[in-house]
Structures are given as C-alpha cells and as structure tokens.
Amino acid sequence: MMGISWLIFLPVAAAVVLLFVPRSWSRVLWGAALLATLIVLALAIVLYVRFDADDAGLQFVEHALWIPQFGVAYHVGLDGLSLLLVMLTALLGPVVVLASWGTIKKHEKEFVLSLLVLQGAMMGVFTAWDLFLFYVFWEAVLIPMYFLIGVWGSSRRIYATIKFFIFTMAGSLLMLVAIISLYLQCGSFDFDHIFSSLPEAALPLRNQLWLFAAFFLAFAIKVPLFPLHTWLPDAHTEAPMAGSVILAGVLLKMGTYGIARLALPLFPHAAQVLFPLIAALSIVGIIYGAMVAMVQTDIKRLVAYSSVSHLGFVVLGLIALNAQGLEGGFLQMVNHGLSTGALFMVVGFLYQRTHSRLIADHGGLASTMPVFSVIFGIVMLSSIGLPGLNGFVGEFLILLGAFRHNPWWGALAATGMVLSACYMLWVYKRVVWGVPRGKAVEVSDLTAREIVSFLPIVVFIVWIGVFPGTFLSKIRASSHAYLSRIEMALQDSESNEAAVTASAAPHWEPKKEE
Amino acid sequence: MDFGVTRETFGALSPLLVLVGGGILVLLAGAFASLSSRALAALTLVVQGGAVISVLFYAPRFYGDYLRGAFLLDPYGCFGALLRLAVAAATTVLSVRTVEDLSMKAEYFSLLLFAAAGGTAMLWTRDLLIIFLGLETLTIASFILAGYFRADRASTEGSLKFFLNGAFAAALLLYGIALLFGATGSTRIPEIAKLLPAAQSPQWLLLWLGGTFVVVGLLFKMAVVPFHAWSPDVYQGAPTPVAGFLSVGSKAAAALVLLRFLTETFPEGDRWHTPLWILAVATMLYGNLCAIPQMQLKRMLAYSSIAHAGYLLVGILALGELTREAVLVYTVAYGFMNLGAFAAVLAFERVQPGGIRDASLENLRGAGYRAPFLGAVLALFMFSLAGIPPTVGFVAKYYLFAAALKEGFVGLVVLAVVATAVSLYFYLRVVVYLYMHEPEGGEEAPSLAPGLAVTLGVCALGTLAFGVFPSRLLEWAAWAVWG
Numbered sequence: 001m002m003g004i005s006w007l008i009f010l011p012v013a014a015a016v017v018l019l020f021v022p023r024s025w026s027r028v029l030w031g032a033a034l035l036a037t038l039i040v041l042a043l044a045i046v047l048y049v050r051f052d053a054d055d056a057g058l059q060f061v062e063h064a065l066w067i068p069q070f071g072v073a074y075h076v077g078l079d080g081l082s083l084l085l086v087m088l089t090a091l092l093g094p095v096v097v098l099a100s101w102g103t104i105k106k107h108e109k110e111f112v113l114s115l116l117v118l119q120g121a122m123m124g125v126f127t128a129w130d131l132f133l134f135y136v137f138w139e140a141v142l143i144p145m146y147f148l149i150g151v152w153g154s155s156r157r158i159y160a161t162i163k164f165f166i167f168t169m170a171g172s173l174l175m176l177v178a179i180i181s182l183y184l185q186c187g188s189f190d191f192d193h194i195f196s197s198l199p200e201a202a203l204p205l206r207n208q209l210w211l212f213a214a215f216f217l218a219f220a221i222k223v224p225l226f227p228l229h230t231w232l233p234d235a236h237t238e239a240p241m242a243g244s245v246i247l248a249g250v251l252l253k254m255g256t257y258g259i260a261r262l263a264l265p266l267f268p269h270a271a272q273v274l275f276p277l278i279a280a281l282s283i284v285g286i287i288y289g290a291m292v293a294m295v296q297t298d299i300k301r302l303v304a305y306s307s308v309s310h311l312g313f314v315v316l317g318l319i320a321l322n323a324q325g326l327e328g329g330f331l332q333m334v335n336h337g338l339s340t341g342a343l344f345m346v347v348g349f350l351y352q353r354t355h356s357r358l359i360a361d362h363g364g365l366a367s368t369m370p371v372f373s374v375i376f377g378i379v380m381l382s383s384i385g386l387p388g389l390n391g392f393v394g395e396f397l398i399l400l401g402a403f404r405h406n407p408w409w410g411a412l413a414a415t416g417m418v419l420s421a422c423y424m425l426w427v428y429k430r431v432v433w434g435v436p437r438g439k440a441v442e443v444s445d446l447t448a449r450e451i452v453s454f455l456p457i458v459v460f461i462v463w464i465g466v467f468p469g470t471f472l473s474k475i476r477a478s479s480h481a482y483l484s485r486i487e488m489a490l491q492d493s494e495s496n497e498a499a500v501t502a503s504a505a506p507h508w509e510p511k512k513e514e
Numbered sequence: 515m516d517f518g519v520t521r522e523t524f525g526a527l528s529p530l531l532v533l534v535g536g537g538i539l540v541l542l543a544g545a546f547a548s549l550s551s552r553a554l555a556a557l558t559l560v561v562q563g564g565a566v567i568s569v570l571f572y573a574p575r576f577y578g579d580y581l582r583g584a585f586l587l588d589p590y591g592c593f594g595a596l597l598r599l600a601v602a603a604a605t606t607v608l609s610v611r612t613v614e615d616l617s618m619k620a621e622y623f624s625l626l627l628f629a630a631a632g633g634t635a636m637l638w639t640r641d642l643l644i645i646f647l648g649l650e651t652l653t654i655a656s657f658i659l660a661g662y663f664r665a666d667r668a669s670t671e672g673s674l675k676f677f678l679n680g681a682f683a684a685a686l687l688l689y690g691i692a693l694l695f696g697a698t699g700s701t702r703i704p705e706i707a708k709l710l711p712a713a714q715s716p717q718w719l720l721l722w723l724g725g726t727f728v729v730v731g732l733l734f735k736m737a738v739v740p741f742h743a744w745s746p747d748v749y750q751g752a753p754t755p756v757a758g759f760l761s762v763g764s765k766a767a768a769a770l771v772l773l774r775f776l777t778e779t780f781p782e783g784d785r786w787h788t789p790l791w792i793l794a795v796a797t798m799l800y801g802n803l804c805a806i807p808q809m810q811l812k813r814m815l816a817y818s819s820i821a822h823a824g825y826l827l828v829g830i831l832a833l834g835e836l837t838r839e840a841v842l843v844y845t846v847a848y849g850f851m852n853l854g855a856f857a858a859v860l861a862f863e864r865v866q867p868g869g870i871r872d873a874s875l876e877n878l879r880g881a882g883y884r885a886p887f888l889g890a891v892l893a894l895f896m897f898s899l900a901g902i903p904p905t906v907g908f909v910a911k912y913y914l915f916a917a918a919l920k921e922g923f924v925g926l927v928v929l930a931v932v933a934t935a936v937s938l939y940f941y942l943r944v945v946v947y948l949y950m951h952e953p954e955g956g957e958e959a960p961s962l963a964p965g966l967a968v969t970l971g972v973c974a975l976g977t978l979a980f981g982v983f984p985s986r987l988l989e990w991a992a993w994a995v996w997g
Contacts, residue, residue: 042910069988070913107883110949136903143897150950162942169902170935177931180916181924489941 003060003077006043009125011036025107030101033112037093037119044059044090051083053474056481058129058192066133072189075130080478081260084330084471085126085253087405088337091456092249093119098453100242103352104152111152115242119301122250122262126257131179131189134262138282139172145251148243149235160238165446165451167231171218178214182266195485198266205269214268215263222255222347225278225315226285229308229380236304237357241348244300248307249328249341253333254312256322260329261385264318267480268489271319294426299350300357301428306383309416310336316413318396322484325401326479334393334471335382335464339391340458342379346372350431350489354439361399361425364436367418369445373432375454380463384421388402390464519581521811526576528568529595529639529857530631536561537627544620550556555610555817555965558623562603567954569595577997583702585653586640592844593994594637597849601763602630604853604972608755608860614663626759633767640703640778642691643727645771649687652767656760657823672744672751679744683734684980698719707779716768722785728775729786734770736782736823741795742858749816757812758856761819769826773841777833791926795826798933805940810874811859814940815852821937822848826931827883828923836917840910840967840992847910847980849897854973858892861885861966862935875944880953881960882945888962889948891974898977900920900933900941905981913988 014036021028052058058077066074066319076084096115104111121144124137144166183189185196203211205278221228232252232328264271271278291308296302314336349364351357366373366501368491378389385391395417403410446454464471540557543549549557569592577587598726606626632651639645641867657680661673695701697720698709712722729740737745750756776786801821808814826848829841850955862873862881882889898907911934915927962970 067988068983069985069992070916106952136908139903139908146945147949150946158946161950162939162946165942166935167937171929173935174928175921176912176925177915180912180919180927183916184920272535280668451878474868 004064004078004123004371005129006045006064007047007125008076008120010040010043010120011116011123012120012153015113015120016118018109018113021109023107023429025106029109029112030097033116034097034101036116036340037090037097038171040093040119040123040300041090044087047078048083048087048474049122051078051474053080054477056080056477060128063270066130070132070189071183072132072185073130074133075190076124076127076133077129079302080475081257081482082126083474084334085250085257086123088118088253088334089122089126089250091460092246092337092341094243095341095345095453095456096242098449099245099348100240101449103241107151110147111242111336113380114144114147115246118148118246122246122254123483124265129191131194131262133189135176135179136170138258141251141254142168142172143271145243145247148246149239152243153238153241154240155238156234157238159249160234163231164235167221167228168218169227173213173223175218179210181211190355195265197244198489205273207272208267208270212263212267212274215266216259216271216274219255219263219279220260220315221313221396222306223252223315224255224280224290224308226308226312229289231283232308233301233304236307236344237300238490241344241351243466244303244344244348247339248303248344249337250305252311253337256311256329258345259315260318260326260482264321265489271492275319279316279406279409282312282316282319283409283416285309286413286416287419288318288421290416294419294423297355297359298357299359299427300344300347301424302359303340303347304345306420307340309316309420310340310383313395313398313413313416316402316409319406320398320401320409321483322401322404323476323483324397324404324486326483327475328394328397328401330475330479331464331468331472332391332398335390335394335461337462338457338460339379339383342454344376345454345457346379350445354361354441356424356439362440363438363440365432365436365443366438368436368440369441371451374447375446375451375458376432377428378458379463380424382465384424385417388462388465390468391462393465393468516972517575524574524581526573526578526580527585527638527969528572529565529599530634532561532565533627533631535656536697537624537631538618541624544618544624549620551610551614554619555606558606558627559603560801561627561756562599562606562901564629565634566596566603566624566903568598568807569599570727571714578784581756583704584641585635585638586630587638588808589994589997590770590774591634591638593990594845595634595674597845598633598637598767600762601759601766601849601853602626603801604632604857604969605755605759605763607755608758608857610965611848611864611963612753612755612860612882616639616662618943622659625655625659629659629759629763636771637774639706642694642701642703642775643773646684646691646917649731649768649771650684653684654763655958656680656756656764659762660748662753662756663751663858665684666751666980668747669753670751672748673745676748679734679741682879683731683784686727687731688732688773690724690729690731693720693724693727695724697724701746702933703778705773710780711739725779729772729790730776731794732765732768732772735827736826738793738821738823739800739828740793740819742820742823743802744815746816749819750810750813754856756811758853758860761815761856765819765823765826766849769823769841769845772831776830777838786833787831789828791923791980794827794831794926795929795933797821797827798930799824799936802933802937802940805937808874811862811875811878811944812884814875814944815855815859818937818940819852821933822852822899823916824933825911825930828918828926832918832921832923834917837914838995839991840891840913841990842994843984844910844912845988846987846991847898847906847977850976850980851895851905851907854891854970854977856889857966857969857973858895859972861888861962864963878944878947882948884953891945893945893948893971894974894977895945896941898981900938903981904978904986906977906979906984907981909981909984909987925928927959954956 064074081472121140126133293305315327382389385395636648663669734741805817829837898905901911
C-alpha cells in the first residue's frame with residue numbers, strides 16, 4: 001500500500017541510507033536525494049489523483065497504536081485542507097535539490113541529509129491526525145532547518161539560527177502545555193475525538209482564551225504574524241538558498257495551517273473574541289511588511305519582508321471564516337510557496353553569479369541574462385497578483401472573503417496589493433532594466449539545471465492562475481464541512497455562554513481521573 | 515537476640531552482599547596482584563553484572579520486609595537499584611583509561627562498588643537510619659572519587675568542597691532523623707506515617723521540623739538550589755567518569771529516596787507544596803540561567819544538571835499517581851542522555867591534542883566534522899537534554915509536565931516550560947560549536963577506545979529508541995510503582 005507513511009518516511013529512510021555513503025561520493029548523494037524526492041512527488045501525485053474531492057472526511061487513513069500509555073496513536077490521513085500543502089511540499093522537494101546541486105561547496109552530505117529529513121518531517125506535520133504526533137513532527141522540523149541555516153548560511157548565520165530556533169521553540173513549548181491541558185480535558189489526542197468532544201466539554205471562555213492564545217502564539221510565530229516576525233528577515237537573509245525556499249515555501253505554511261487546522265476549530269468562540277485583534281495584526285503586517293520591503297537595499301530581505309505582508313493576507317482570509325476566505329487562504333498558501341520560493345531561487349542564482357544581494361550592485365540584467373529576467377518577471381508578477389497568474393486568484397478570494405466578513409478588513413488589506421506592486425515592480429526595474437552595470441555586466445545566463453528547477457514552479461504558477469478550479473475543487477468539500485462545523489460550534493457556545501455567565505463561571509480545574 | 519535473619523534474608527539482600535563482597539575482592543586483588551586497570555575494570559564489571567542478575571532474577575522472589583523491617587525489597591527499589599547499577603557499570607567502563615596512570619587503581623574500582631552498594635541500600639529500605647547509612651556509604655566513596663586526581667588542584671578543591679557541604683548535609687539529615695525518632699519513637703517510615711495524623715501540637719512541631727531536615731538533607735544530594743553550591747566545582751574537578759556518576763547516579767538515587775519519603779510519610783503532602791514549588795522554580799531557572807555563560811563543557815553540564823534536579827522536583831512535589839511514574843521515567847531518560855553527554859566530554863578530552871583535561875566549547879570547533887560519530891551523539895544528547903523530540907528527553911519532559919498539570923500545577927509547568935526555553939540556548943550552542951564553526955586544525959580524530967564507544971553507542975541508542983518508542987520504558991516505570 002503506497003500511502004501517506006511513504007511520503008513521511010521515504011525521505012527519512014533515504015537519509016538514513018545516505019548516512020553510510022562516503023562523503024566524497026557527492027554525485028551519488030545528490031542523485032539519490034533527487035531520486036527520493038522525485039519518488040515522493042510521484043507518490044503525492046498518485047494520492048492527489050486518487051483523492052476523492054467529494055469526500056469531506058479524512059482519506060488514506062493509517063492508524064496504529066504508538067504510545068498506548070499516553071493514548072497516542074500514529075494516525076495520519078489527508079483531507080482537502082492538507083492536500084494542497086502536501087502537494088506543495090512534494091513539489092518543492094526535487095526543485096530544491098536540483099537548485100542546490102553543485103552550489104553547496106561544504107559538507108554536502110550533511111546538507112542532503114538535512115533536506116531529506118526536513119521534507120519527511122514537514123509531510124508529517126501536514127498529515128498528522130493526532131495532536132501528539134503533530135507536535136513531534138512540528139518540533140522535528142526545527143532540527144534540520146536549524147542546521148540548514150546555521151551551517152550553510154552566510155556571515156550572521158549563527159545569530160539567525162539561534163534566534164529562529166528559540167523564537168519558534170518558545171512558542172511551541174507553550175503550545176505543548178495547551179496540548180496537555182486539552183488532552184486532560186478530552187482524554188484523547190485524536191483530532192476527531194477532540195473536535196467532537198470539545199463542544200461538550202464546554203470550557204469557560206476564560207480558559208478557552210488561554211488555550212487558544214497558547215496555540216495561536218505558536219502558530220503566529222511560525223507564520224510569522226506582526227509583531228512576532230522579527231526572526232524571519234534574519235533567518236531568510238542568512239539561510240542558504242534551499243533553506244530560504246523551504247522556509248518561505250513550506251515552513252511558514254505550518255503556522256497558517258496550524259491556525260486553520262487547530263486554533264480556529266478547537267476554540268472558535270475564543271477566536272471570535274480575538275478576531276479584531278488578529279485582523280488588526282494581520283492588516284498591520286500586510287501594510288508594514290510591504291512598506292518595510294519597499295525600503296530594503298538587499299533583495300533577499302525585500303523578499304523576506306514581502307512574505308510578512310503576504311502571509312498577513314493568508315491569516316486574514318482564514319479568520320474571515322467564510323468559504324471564499326478559507327479557500328483563498330489555502331490557495332494563497334500554495335501560491336506564496338511557489339512565488340516566494342521561486343523569488344528566493346532568483347535571488348540565490350543571482351547571488352551565485354555576482355556575490356551580492358544588493359539592489360544597487362545590479363542593473364540591466366535583461367541584456368546579459370534574458371532567460372533569468374523572463375523567469376524573474378513571471379514570478380514577480382505572480383507575487384503581486386497579476387490576473388492570469390496564481391497570486392491573483394488567491395488574493396482575490398481572500399479580499400472577497402474579508403470584505404464579506406467586514407468591509408474595513410477588505411479595504412485596508414487591499415492597499416497591501418497596491419504596495420506590493422510598487423516594491424516588486426520597482427525592484428524589478430532597478431535590477432533588470434537599464435544599461436548593464438556593476439556586477440551585472442559579465443554574468444552568464446541560467447544553466448539548463450537551473451531552468452529545469454524553475455520549470456515546475458512556472459507551470460503551476462500559470463496553471464493555478466488560469467484553471468484555479470482544478471485545485472479549488474479538491475478542497476471545496478472539506479472546507480465546507482470545516483466551516484459548518486465551526487459555525488455549529490459557535491452557535492453552541494453562544495447558547496452555552498449565557499448559561500455559563502449566569503452560573504458565575506466556575507473556576508476551571510484539570511479533570512481528575514477516577 | 516533474634517534479628518530475624520533467615521535464609522531468605524540472604525537471598526533478598528544478595529545484590530548488596532555481592533557488591534560489598536565484590537568490592538572487598540577487588541581491593542584484595544589490587545593489593546596482592548598488580549593488575550592492569552583493564553583487568554580490574556573487568557573484575558568490577560563481573561561483580562556488577564552479578565548484582566544486576568541477582569536484582570533481576572533472584573531477588574524478586576523475595577519481595578517483602580527483612581531484618582525486622584530494616585530492609586524492604588519491592589519493585590520500586592529494584593528499579594532504582596538497576597538504574598544505579600547501570601550507571602555504575604558505565605562509569606566503570608569509562609574509567610579504564612582515566613585511572614590507567616594512577617597508583618591506586620584497585621581502590622578506585624572498589625570505591626565504585628561500595629558507592630553502588632550504598633546507593634542500592636538507601637533505595638532498598640523504609641528505615642531512615644538505613645537510608646542515612648546507605649547515603650553516607652555512597653557519599654564518602656564519592657568524596658574520595660571526586661578528589662582522585664590528587665595532584666590536580668581543581669580536583670582536590672572540588673573534593674574538599676564536596677566533603678564540607680556533604681558533611682553539613684549529613685548532619686542535617688541525621689538531626690532530622692533524630693527529631694522524627696524523638697517524636698515517634700521510630701525511624702521506620704511506615705510507623706512515622708501512622709503516628710503523623712494523631713500528632714499533638716508539640717509533637718507535631720518535631721515531626722515537621724524533622725521531616726524538613728530530612729528533606730533538606732536529600733535536596734543537598736540532588737543539588738537543588740540553594741543547596742547546589744558544591745556541584746559545579748565538584749563536577750569540574752572530578753575525573754569525568756566520576757562527574758557523570760555523581761550527576762546521574764547520586765542525583766537519581768536521592769530523588770527516588772525523596773519521592774519515597776514524601777509519598778509514604780506525608781501522603782497528604784500539601785504543606786510541602788509551597789516551599790518545594792519555590793525551590794523547584796528557583797532551581798530550574800538558576801541552573802539554566804547560570805549554564806548560559808559557561809564555556810567549560812563540564813561546568814555547563816553541572817549547571818544543566820542542577821536545572822534537571824529542578825525538573826525532577828516538579829514531579830516529586832506534585833505527588834500524584836502519575837508523577838511517581840513520571841519521575842522514574844525522567845531518571846532513566848536523564849541517565850541515558852546525561853551519562854552519554856559526560857562520556858562524550860570524556861572522549862573529547864582525549865581527542866584534544868595536548869590532552870587538555872577540560873573540554874571547552876572552543877575546543878569543539880568543527881569537531882562534528884572531524885569526529886562524526888562523537889559529534890553526532892553529543893548533538894543528540896544536547897537535543898535530548900533540551901527536550902526536543904524525537905528523543906527520550908522529550909518523552910520524559912512531556913510525561914512530567916502532563917502528570918504535574920493533571921495535579922493542577924499549571925503555573926509550575928508554565929515556569930518549567932520557560933526554563934526549558936532558556937535552556938535551549940546553551941544546549942544548542944554546543945551544537946553550534948560542533949557543526950557551525952569550521953574546524954581549525956585539519957587533524958583526524960583518533961579512534962575511540964572500544965569501551966567508550968560502546969557506552970556512547972548504548973546511551974545514544976537508548977536516547978533515540980526510547981524517544982521514538984517509549985512504551986516499554988513507561989511499562990517498566992508503571993511496574994516499579996504499582997508492582
């Protein structure tokens with residue numbers, strides 16, 4: 001049975017095997033990594049094709065007891081919400097391997113191992129259906145990423161990697177406390193069980209708020225939501241190209257995925273209370289990220305800040321809690337992964353040629369690197385949401401959802417789109433147009449390997465832009481079920497709230513077992 | 515006079531007899547034949563192996579009270595004894611090269627055996643006097659072991675500090691026992707517990723004062739703040755295997771005895787909550803914060819081990835049904851990862867070109883590439899100590915936090931989590947030095963001694979295997995608590 005476990009453990013197993021390959025066999029190392037990630041991609045495509053779009057439930061479920069004493073099971077599965085992110089993770093795997101092949105000069109073996117383990121762990125995050133399992137994968141992602149930034153990054157890499165690790169881990173640890181509390185409430189880690197039993201547990205709002213805050217904080221750090229974003233520009237700037245691509249492409253999506261998968265449906269009422277705050281932070285993030293991006297002199301930092309802006313959109317779409325917002329949010333996660341991932345590859349390839357990331361050092365690349373300039377143009381336009389490319393569909397749906405929820409949200413967020421067009425077009429103009437100058441004079445165009453690594457991304461940028469229905473149809477059933485579940489929970493809690501406030505909110509204590 | 519000595523007594527106490535007899539044997543062997551440290555270590559291992567076998571297969575037939583209640587054999591004691599013996603055996607293996615050039619090799623190994631006997635005895639009883647005797651046997655042997663590098667000032671200084679502090683702790687413990695005896699006329703934990711609820715006001719004062727002194731005496735051994743001051747100097751000065759032995763074995767034994775004392779003497783231990791709560795928080799924060807600036811690996815591990823005493827205390831003070839199991843799991847997890855860490859430090863000390871005794875972080879630059887196995891396992895131990903999945907350190911922390919939350923200690927757990935977040939910094943810094951700085955010299959790593967390699971391998975395997983599949987470990991802990 002070619003199931004989800006293969007997606008998770010095939011890359012890990014490949015890493016274990018490669019552990020015993022001598023470090024001088026670099027071709028074997030890279031070739032094997034490419035092969036493993038390609039197999040994962042093929043498996044993911046098989047799953048995607050076999051995925052039943054009309055079934056809102058979990059598919060391809062695998063279930064096994066893991067730690068019976070803790071009530072923990074190895075429970076994985078796919079639903080519409082996970083599907084696109086799993087596909088994105090699978091797609092970026094071979095892309096990243098191909099893009100890095102030959103550019104990593106030191107410790108190639110460790111690099112390849114880190115990439116593979118990272119991919120397996122990320123697959124685990126998006127498919128886990130057990131809270132404990134989810135947490136284990138969530139944390140396991142940190143370790144290879146920590147090495148990717150810390151070993152292969154640029155000069156301030158150690159500062160950046162420790163900051164990255166401590167920021168995200170501090171959030172996760174509080175989430176761990178919340179997870180344990182939730183377990184003590186519900187007596188199970190299983191998502192199904194938690195979702196179904198939590199409304200009955202009917203926590204007082206005060207406790208819901210605490211638990212929601214703990215979950216949301218962990219996810220918001222990962223997203224990163226303003227003002228928790230400060231680790232991101234550092235991590236991105238210092239990370240090697242592959243690290244940046246995965247960080248922007250997939251890792252940040254773990255945060256938005258977590259918000260959608262856990263924080264909102266577990267504590268809808270608490271979320272609703274905090275919506276104004278979250279929306280405000282998202283909108284500030286959208287505008288602030290864009291404005292800070294505009295004044296960057298370093299292209300990589302510019303892209304990093306643009307991520308802060310774009311992910312504000314995603315969060316806004318998710319908390320709009322309507323079909324458009326949710327679908328737009330999920331589609332935009334993928335879009336951002338593709339566009340920003342590709343932008344980081346653009347920056348990476350440029351840096352390999354000129355050893356500079358400063359905008360001022362470049363100019364007139366259109367004449368020296370025509371292919372590069374075309375690809376850069378496509379991903380740049382996709383990032384600012386040009387109709388016909390992927391970014392437009394996602395942002396449009398999100399804005400629609402936001403407008404429907406609260407016109408102010410939509411109006412304010414829309415300014416972010418304008419701003420993003422400003423900084424992106426401006427940077428493109430300065431780097432690509434004009435007379436070649438500075439280090440851009442004597443550079444060579446992209447190699448075949450580099451073009452191939454861009455190819456799948458460009459294909460999907462256009463595909464999603466022109467036929468978004470191909471992808472949206474797969475998540476529609478799940479998102480409808482999801483929204484109706486949250487709405488029901490909200491109605492329940494509204495009717496409960498009256499009762500709870502009337503009985504003077506009893507002090508919540510962890511439930512003791514008999 | 516009838517002491518209640520029967521054939522069963524010998525069966526039940528066989529591990530102790532094996533250890534003490536074996537210790538004497540090693541001592542004599544050293545006196546009458548000049549054996550190499552390798553041969554002595556082998557002999558010691560045989561003795562420890564015998565003790566392990568008798569704990570595992572022979573002694574369990576004799577669960578119950580012996581010598582008129584002085585000794586008690588139960589799964590809990592056996593669990594602790596096995597942990598203790600495993601640590602002692604690993605220490606023996608690690609010590610072979612350390613004591614090679616010293617003049618008193620046999621004494622060193624026999625002291626290890628006596629220390630193990632003392633540690634086992636204190637777990638194997640409900641009598642405070644036996645606890646005291648066991649603890650002192652353990653500690654006095656440890657004083658000597660810590661100062662084994664007589665020519666080395668740091669070693670001697672550490673040993674002296676250890677001795678002075680330890681003597682103070684012993685006095686407190688004994689004083690506490692005397693008070694409890696004065697109040698109840700017994701030194702047996704069950705009898706004290708029986709009299710406790712009926713205690714009148716002056717007697718009551720004696721009981722609580724006595725209990726406090728006993729607890730403080732044990733906290734000294736665990737190096738809980740503010741009774742920790744001896745430990746960094748001792749760990750730094752002591753031969754590295756001994757430091758590992760102290761940080762894992764002695765701490766775990768003291769923690770297990772403290773857990774037994776509190777749960778059995780004061781089943782409704784509410785009064786202990788507040789003071790122990792404060793001590794636990796102080797210990798976790800102090801240990802982790804003080805570890806941050808340390809550049810010497812052993813000193814850093816010493817502060818880290820103070821912090822871990824704080825985590826253990828979280829489980830001990832919560833006194834819930836699950837916390838007892840959680841504490842046991844934590845001691846085992848801590849045994850694997852911390853002993854492994856000390857073993858790795860030892861290996862790095864030997865890898866140093868000039869044989870520098872203290873492995874400092876600076877010496878680790880890029881060592882992960884020069885010595886791949888050593889670097890990988892040290893990084894694994896650091897991740898585990900920091901409590902990152904999928905290692906046994908995470909499982910242990912998770913269980914501990916879950917058990918404490920179940921008892922309602924939300925604030926305590928949140929503070930423990932904050933302390934853990936602080937600890938990330940210095941544990942990760944080791945990894946930073948291992949992998950994120952480029953090696954300075956291009957020299958190849960010398961091969962590891964087989965004993966050292968095996969110990970590292972076992973610790974790494976335990977850290978990882980119990981991290982991914984913890985069920986068996988949890989079963990053992992449940993068995994030890996519930997029989």
